[in-house]
Amino acid sequence: MLESDNTTNIETVAGPAGGFAAIAVEEPPEEVFQKRRIGIMAWFAIAWLTIVLLAAVLAPVLPLKDPIGGFDYEHTKAGMFTAGHIFGTDDTGNDVLSRVVWGAQASMLIAIGSILFGLIIGGFLGLVAGYRGGKTDTVLSSFFNIFLAFPQLVLALTLVAVLAPSASGGGGGPTWGRRIFVVILAVGIVSVPILARITRANALAWSQREFVMAARAQGASSMRVMFREVLPNVLPAMLSIALLGVAVVITLEGALALFGLSVPAPNPSWGNMIYSQLSALDEAPTVWMVPSALIFLSVLSFNYLGDVVRARFDVREGAL
Amino acid sequence: MSRSRLKLGRHRDRRADRFADAPLDGPLLDVDEVQTHFKSERGLVRAVDGVSFALERGKTIGIVGESGCGKSVLSRSIMGLLPSNAVRHGSITFEGREIGKAAGNVMKQYWGTQMAMVFQDPMTSLNPVMRIGQQIMESLRFHLDVSKDYAEETALALLRSVGIPEAERRMREYPHQLSGGMRQRVMIAIALACGPKLLFADEPTTALDVTVQAQILDLLQAQQRERFMAMVLVTHDLGVVAGRTDDIAVMYAGRIVEKAPTRALFTQTRHPYTEALLKSIPKLAQKSHTRLEAITGRPPDLVRPPAGCKFAPRCPYAQEKCVQEEPRLADAEVPGHAFRCHFPVGTEAGRDALARNLAAGETATGLPVRKQGDALTTGIVV
Numbered sequence: 045m046l047e048s049d050n051t052t053n054i055e056t057v058a059g060p061a062g063g064f065a066a067i068a069v070e071e072p073p074e075e076v077f078q079k080r081r082i083g084i085m086a087w088f089a090i091a092w093l094t095i096v097l098l099a100a101v102l103a104p105v106l107p108l109k110d111p112i113g114g115f116d117y118e119h120t121k122a123g124m125f126t127a128g129h130i131f132g133t134d135d136t137g138n139d140v141l142s143r144v145v146w147g148a149q150a151s152m153l154i155a156i157g158s159i160l161f162g163l164i165i166g167g168f169l170g171l172v173a174g175y176r177g178g179k180t181d182t183v184l185s186s187f188f189n190i191f192l193a194f195p196q197l198v199l200a201l202t203l204v205a206v207l208a209p210s211a212s213g214g215g216g217g218p219t220w221g222r223r224i225f226v227v228i229l230a231v232g233i234v235s236v237p238i239l240a241r242i243t244r245a246n247a248l249a250w251s252q253r254e255f256v257m258a259a260r261a262q263g264a265s266s267m268r269v270m271f272r273e274v275l276p277n278v279l280p281a282m283l284s285i286a287l288l289g290v291a292v293v294i295t296l297e298g299a300l301a302l303f304g305l306s307v308p309a310p311n312p313s314w315g316n317m318i319y320s321q322l323s324a325l326d327e328a329p330t331v332w333m334v335p336s337a338l339i340f341l342s343v344l345s346f347n348y349l350g351d352v353v354r355a356r357f358d359v360r361e362g363a364l
Numbered sequence: 365m366s367r368s369r370l371k372l373g374r375h376r377d378r379r380a381d382r383f384a385d386a387p388l389d390g391p392l393l394d395v396d397e398v399q400t401h402f403k404s405e406r407g408l409v410r411a412v413d414g415v416s417f418a419l420e421r422g423k424t425i426g427i428v429g430e431s432g433c434g435k436s437v438l439s440r441s442i443m444g445l446l447p448s449n450a451v452r453h454g455s456i457t458f459e460g461r462e463i464g465k466a467a468g469n470v471m472k473q474y475w476g477t478q479m480a481m482v483f484q485d486p487m488t489s490l491n492p493v494m495r496i497g498q499q500i501m502e503s504l505r506f507h508l509d510v511s512k513d514y515a516e517e518t519a520l521a522l523l524r525s526v527g528i529p530e531a532e533r534r535m536r537e538y539p540h541q542l543s544g545g546m547r548q549r550v551m552i553a554i555a556l557a558c559g560p561k562l563l564f565a566d567e568p569t570t571a572l573d574v575t576v577q578a579q580i581l582d583l584l585q586a587q588q589r590e591r592f593m594a595m596v597l598v599t600h601d602l603g604v605v606a607g608r609t610d611d612i613a614v615m616y617a618g619r620i621v622e623k624a625p626t627r628a629l630f631t632q633t634r635h636p637y638t639e640a641l642l643k644s645i646p647k648l649a650q651k652s653h654t655r656l657e658a659i660t661g662r663p664p665d666l667v668r669p670p671a672g673c674k675f676a677p678r679c680p681y682a683q684e685k686c687v688q689e690e691p692r693l694a695d696a697e698v699p700g701h702a703f704r705c706h707f708p709v710g711t712e713a714g715r716d717a718l719a720r721n722l723a724a725g726e727t728a729t730g731l732p733v734r735k736q737g738d739a740l741t742t743g744i745v746v
Contacts, residue, residue, distance in 0.1 A: 254488040257483070258490075258554070259491070261475050262480065262503040262555075262558075263474075263507060264476075268506065276494065277491070
């Protein structure tokens with residue numbers, strides 16, 4: 045309310061009747077409009093994700109035991125808080141904490157990498173489809189729909205198998221880096237139509253707006269209108285879906301690992317840590333429970349942040 | 365990036381050539397028999413149906429009519445800003461060049477630098493996520509290829525010239541922090557940024573508070589004079605154009621029904637529709653509680669317009685001839701004044717027609733007419 049009072053008075057000053065200038069009210073303090081809290085839960089989510097990402101990035105320099113060859117034959121399948129192993133050990137005596145941290149690296153790389161891939165490719169295609177409309181939209185949209193018709197897991201499995209011929213084990217085996225790349229590509233392609241559709245729907249709505257017409261009437265090129273006028277308005281929706289997507293991809297990586305198609309065997313990822321213990325679910329529960337809990341918490345955090353982003357960055361148009 | 369820049373450069377050169385040798389004589393804009401039809405499921409919507417007018421440099425024309433008369437479509441047709449289901453016929457020349465058939469990428473060279481438009485609703489015409497300053501600088505940098513600092517200075521000067529106080533601060537604000545009137549000022553600043561020769565103001569004050577309307581109109585008029593810019597002012601309010609335009613064209617059902625120099629239109633009104641529009645404006649001289657003379661009914665269906673005069677079903681003067689034969693645009697005594705009516709207001713024929721209708725109690729189209737004191741009442745009065 046204060047704001048509108050303020051502007052009205054400024055206008056009176058601007059008007060021909062300069063005599064009214066005297067009634068202009070004082071400027072309301074800036075922070076009245078600035079404070080919009082995101083809530084304690086969001087901060088928990090941010091804190092948790094920061095820890096996970098930091099751990100993933102800093103894995104090589106953290107004082108951790110060897111995640112692959114650090115066999116501790118004294119303690120195999122040890123429970124939590126066994127001497128020297130906070131989260132216990134797996135069946136070959138590797139430290140679960142160390143594997144979980146290194147696993148975070150693989151899982152986060154795949155999750156964020158593939159969503160970035162999907163965001164760039166899908167976002168671009170969706171933006172073009174939504175802005176151009178007509179035939180371009182029809183062609184691109186049916187393309188998205190065809191891809192969406194496949195179950196995500198089946199599509200991802202097929203893509204990994206196609207992109208990495210030696211995926212299901214066999215001669216030599218793929219290297220860690222190459223497999224990560226293949227999984228990012230495969231999962232990225234799976235996420236393209238999802239992100240593209242969201243972007244298209246939003247771009248379509250924003251492209252009908254008067255200010256897009258106004259920008260065109262000023263002689264701006266299509267590219268300029270798309271990227272300068274439409275994209276910034278669509279971005280919040282894209283980001284919130286992308287955050288939700290990261291959560292989906294973390295679980296998708298776990299599902300791929302169940303088929304042995306994620307990071308190759310001795311190397312840890314959250315998914316394949318669960319998978320590797322399938323035969324010993326009851327014997328060493330911590331080995332699959334710890335990565336499961338981490339997946340759960342991270343997915344929850346990403347999901348929650350996705351919602352917060354959507355609520356927080358809703359484009360403001362009116363003054364109230 | 366560098367590639368698109370090169371392309372831009374080329375465009376700019378061609379544009380410079382294109383407009384450098386533009387003839388300085390003849391009208392700036394010549395619109396001849398323009399028709400704009402929209403394909404719809406019900407059939408062809410004849411939104412603009414044969415409109416002609418010419419506009420000299422530095423002159424202003426007002427286009428007046430009810431909602432749905434094709435005013436906005438006409439201005440967008442001239443600009444070439446039509447949706448894909450529109451079909452445009454007729455000829456439009458700008459500085460002697462035919463642009464009636466030009467495609468979007470050709471028109472792009474005109475937009476911003478040659479012709480610009482101020483849109484109706486300032487609430488939706490600004491990008492909500494871009495700072496005011498950015499939005500003004502955008503087209504400056506794009507069209508004029510100036511440095512960032514220069515663009516910023518120009519934008520600031522523009523904001524000041526359209527009467528925005530504290531321009532420096534406003535530059536950094538977002539549209540939602542500005543009131544409607546302020547936003548319309550910003551829209552005007554954006555439209556003026558690249559010095560267009562022709563400005564379309566598409567109902568620039570409709571979405572604004574009455575107290576701000578006059579300010580915005582004065583601003584448009586002042587800028588138009590200062591820059592010797594031609595202006596097409598589209599409005600549904602005759603009061604808006606009264607003192608501000610050189611010529612007025614009154615549109616009804618996609619056609620111009622009366623066209624005249626502003627003074628002549630008000631003093632020697634010939635078309636019953638113009639007369640009805642004038643009567644529907646409250647006047648200060650009227651006693652309080654005077655009933656306003658509204659125009660009964662609504663504009664005709666533009667898919668299947670009536671055969672004769674389009675206004676006949678609502679016209680108190682309507683005769684049998686009006687239903688059968690559409691009047692042509694005929695010249696009046698004052699040069700530049702033309703109207704489309706068989707029984708024009710203020711002539712013997714018109715007076716007779718009205719008298720006949722009053723005597724019969726209804727017009728040839730069955731519209732009841734009565735005299736109530738001085739006022740003429742059409743339609744069923746409750």
